[in-house]
Amino acid sequence: MLSESVLLALRAIRRNILRSFLTVLGVVIGVAAVIAMVTIGNGATVRIQSELGSLGNNLLFIQPGQGGPGAPSGEARLFTVADAEAIRQQVGGVAAVAPVSRASATVVYGSESRATTVVGSTSDYLVTQGWDIALGRGFLDGEVRGGRSVCVIGETVRRELFGAADPVGASIRVRTVSCPIVGVLAAKGQSAGGADQDDTVIMPLRAVQRRLSGTTTVATILISAEDGVDTARVQAATTELLRERRGVQPGEKDDFAVRDMRQIVQTMTATTGVLTGLLGAVAAVSLVVGGIGIMNIMLVSVTERTREIGIRLAIGALEHQVLTQFLVEAVMLSLFGGLVGILLGLGLAFAASQLLAVPFVVDPGVVAGAFVFSAFVGIAFGYFPARSAARLDPIEALRRE
Amino acid sequence: MDAGPLPPPLIALHGVSRVYGRGEAEVVALARVDLEIRQGEFVAIMGPSGSGKSTAMNILGCLDTPTGGDYLFDGVSAGDLDRDGRTLLRRSFIGFVFQGFNLLPRTTALENVELPLVYRGMPADRRAVLAADALARVGLSGREDHTPSELSGGQQQRVAIARAIVTDPLLLLADEPTGNLDTRTSEEIMHLLTALNRERGITVVMVTHEPDIAAHARRVIRFKDGRIEDDRLQAAALPC
Incomplete structure (x- = not known):
């Protein structure tokens, strides 16, 4: 039927x-x-x-202010390179610490130009981001210490400015600063938020501070914990250290936030x-x-x-x-x-x-x-x-x- | 009527009434009708429109229920059955032939004849055999795959008769079976019904208003104003 x-x-x-x-x-x-x-x-x-996996599973990042509702993030003090150095030396289980300062800039090569984000940091930046070099090399220690104007460029910048040509050894102009390219980053694609992660130029932190932003502060510090280390412990130790360094009284709220990337994800x-x-x-x-x-x-x-x-x-x-x-x-x-x-x-x-x-x-x-x-x-x-x-x-x- | 033991009547109406509406709007379609029809009879029901003959047919066919009195079909009180109960009684023992044929359009003759068997849950292969057999009995072998629109009026009515007899019913109810047909085709259909009555013993009750058609029956009942006005036997009319 x-x-x-x-x-x-x-x-x-x-x-x-x-x-x-x-x-x-x-x-x-x-x-x-x-x-x-x-x-x-x-x-x-x-x-x-x-x-999350590509971030190495154990990335922490530190920002000034609490970022929560009502928090006057604009007033919060930024960090210094010394803060990053202190974390590296005093917090256990840390594999890499990268102070980061960002600036927007137009980069020019020949007749091509592109508005992009310039990241000032150290070699540790690539470690914390799990980023590989596709062409050329990363920064030498001397270049970082001396704040030399050299750069590593992202895949998008390379494609837009150089097309098929080999960029390593060429010099681009970042705002008014002439900057030889030492390496090209491996392509990463879009972030979870939809931003193009390859649209970037990386320079030694001091070069960005001195030639682009004109400050000595650091907006963000990235920490990569060693494998097998409890990130919560690193988070706690870092928080304690920074409270002390920034003179936050007991009972007062932190004027910064140490975030575990895993929580954010x-x-x-x-x-x-x-x-x-x-x-x-x-x-x-x-x-x-x-x-x-x-x-x-x-x-x-x-x-x-x-x-x-x-x-x-x-x-x-x-x-x-x-x-x-x-x-x-x-x-x-x-x-x-x-x-x-x-x-x-x-x-x-x-x-x-x-x-x-x-x-x-x-x-x-x-x-x-x-x-x-x-x-x-x-x-x-x-x-x-x-x-x-x-x-x-x-x-x-x-x-x- | 002859003396001696008779089988119980196939159909027995005892004081059957059918009233539509209530109060002022009340219409009496049947007024306490008594009627008995025995197995094997060939009955024609005549009467002007509004005389109650269609209402009587609907009640005999278990499509409608009396509002008063008893209707016994083969000893079973049909008035006490619910809708599905009446459907079961109808599909087990009663075949219908309508004036307008009432075949399913765009459906082959074979499928139309199979339809009552489908609702009985018969397997497809057995259905096809029985339906083809019924079509053969009405003289339509070879037309199994024709749809109603590909058949003449007379042929469509034959398909309808095949559909009515495929279940081997005790009773065949025909409502103006020749109403839409010309004289010659009407005669053919009447011969078919007469043959089914004589050879297979199927009780036939037929509504008609044409005396020529009624002449084929052995008993003619005339309705008027919801009552039986006249009920008489006639010599088995025309030769077959």
């Missing part, structure tokens, strides 16, 4: 293929949206997690999760709208086929047999919509993952869930029209033309 209903339903759907397609368009869009949202969201999460993952859930919920609403579309057309179909239903009832169809027939038809419609929606959603997610450079991660649970949910939509919204078909009076129905 059920297979008969499926055959009948398929025939009814095929008989009106355009209308059937338009009917399920709502479900198609709803399912596609859910699938696309969740898949892209998952990709972003995986991306963030893999970045966890926060970002959670945020992505909430966003994914929210977008998924919006998409689910369109599924409900799609269900109403199916109910509407099923009601029309029952009206159109009143006479047919009358014939079926007169020659021996029981109420539940008519009910089943129309319910199966509604479920087939919504499943058809769900299937098309899943394919469309995966297609969109794939395109988006290429565009946003996030991994394409299909969650089979979500795909199965969308499929089951679209069947549920068919049952929920097909039940009322099916019941009204089953309850038709055969005498009345046969009289209808």
Whole structure:
């Protein structure tokens, strides 16, 4: 009986293929949206997690101010190179400490120019970032100590300024400073926030302080803990040391923050999760709208086929047999919509993952869930029209033309 | 009627009434009708429109229930059954032939005839055999794959008759079976019904307002104003 209903339903759907397609368009869009949202969201999460891995798993960074609501971050004192040196010498379990000072600058080579971020730091910067040199070399100790104007450039800067030419040995102009290139960084791609990490130029800290920013302060200190060392312990020791160095009285709040990169990634993952859930919920609403579309057309179909239903009832169809027939038809419609929606959603997610450079991660649970949910939509919204078909009076129905 | 033990009537109406509406708007379609029809009879029901003959047919066919009195079908009180119960009774023992054929459009003759068997849950291969057999009995072998729009009126009515008899019913109810057909085709259909009655013993009850058609029956019942006005046997009319 059920297979008969499926055959009948398929025939009814095929008989009106355009209308059937338009009917399920709502479900198609709803399912596609859910699938696309969740898949892209998952990709972003995986991306963030893999970045955690590329950061070496044990990165801490220190910023002035608390950064929380109401914190006057602008007034907080910055750090000095001496602070970074003290951390390196006094905090145990630290593999690298990189004081960082950033400046915006236009870099020029020949007739090409680009506005980019110039990072002033030490060789430890590349260690904390887990960054490799693709061409040339990193900074020599003497260059860092002496604040020589040399630079290592990111892949984006290299591509924009040099194209196919070899940049190592060439000199670019950073603002007014002529700066020989000693190396090129390996490409890293976009960060979790969508920024291009390769759009950067790195110079020794002193060179940036002296020639670009004109200060002796450091805005950020990056710390890389040694493998197997508890980052929470390093975090605590660093906090204690900096409170002492900055003269923060006991009972006063820190006027800086030592953040564990892992915590930040966890926060970002959670945020992505909430966003994914929210977008998924919006998409689910369109599924409900799609269900109403199916109910509407099923009601029309029952009206159109009143006479047919009358014939079926007169020659021996029981109420539940008519009910089943129309319910199966509604479920087939919504499943058809769900299937098309899943394919469309995966297609969109794939395109988006290429565009946003996030991994394409299909969650089979979500795909199965969308499929089951679209069947549920068919049952929920097909039940009322099916019941009204089953309850038709055969005498009345046969009289209808 | 002959003396001696008779089998119980296939159909027995005892004081059956059918009233539509309530109060001022009350319409009495059937007023305490008594009627017995025995297995193997061929009955024509005649009467002007509004006389109650269609209401009587609907009640006989278990499509409708009396508002008063008893309807016993083969000893079973049909008035006490719920909708599905009446459907089960109908699909087990009663076949329908309608004036407008009432075939499913865009569906082949074979599939139309199979339909009552589908709802009985019969497997497809057995259904096809029985349906082809029923089509052969109405003289439509070779037309199994034609849809109603590819068949003439007479052929469509034959398909409808095949659908009605494919379940081997005790009773065949025909509501104006020749109403949409020309004289010659009407005669062919009547020959078919007469043959089913004589050769297979199927009880036939037929509504018609054409005396020519009623002449094929052995018993003619006339309705008027919801009552039976006249009920008489006639010599088995035209030769077959």
